[in-house]
Amino acid sequence: MTLADFPQLRALPVREKLLIVDEIWASMAGAELAVSEQEKYELDERWAQFESDPSWALTLEEFQSCINARRA
Numbered sequence: 001m002t003l004a005d006f007p008q009l010r011a012l013p014v015r016e017k018l019l020i021v022d023e024i025w026a027s028m029a030g031a032e033l034a035v036s037e038q039e040k041y042e043l044d045e046r047w048a049q050f051e052s053d054p055s056w057a058l059t060l061e062e063f064q065s066c067i068n069a070r071r072a
Contacts, residue, residue, distance in 0.1 A: 003010050
């Protein structure tokens with residue numbers, strides 16, 4: 001399902017789209033999202049890597065710089 005499936009929504013101004021997004025987000029409050037065994041394994045591996053050598057992790061400033069560079 002994509003926004004293209006809803007031409008009326010697609011035509012709305014950004015502000016109104018954001019209100020709808022907020023309503024959708026609020027409707028999911030408290031909902032549980034299942035995490036697969038593969039995802040759990042990947043998270044455990046990444047955490048173990050961080051614990052063994054935290055120097056490879058980005059600082060908040062480095063992370064923000066990467067995000068901002070992709071936006072440019």
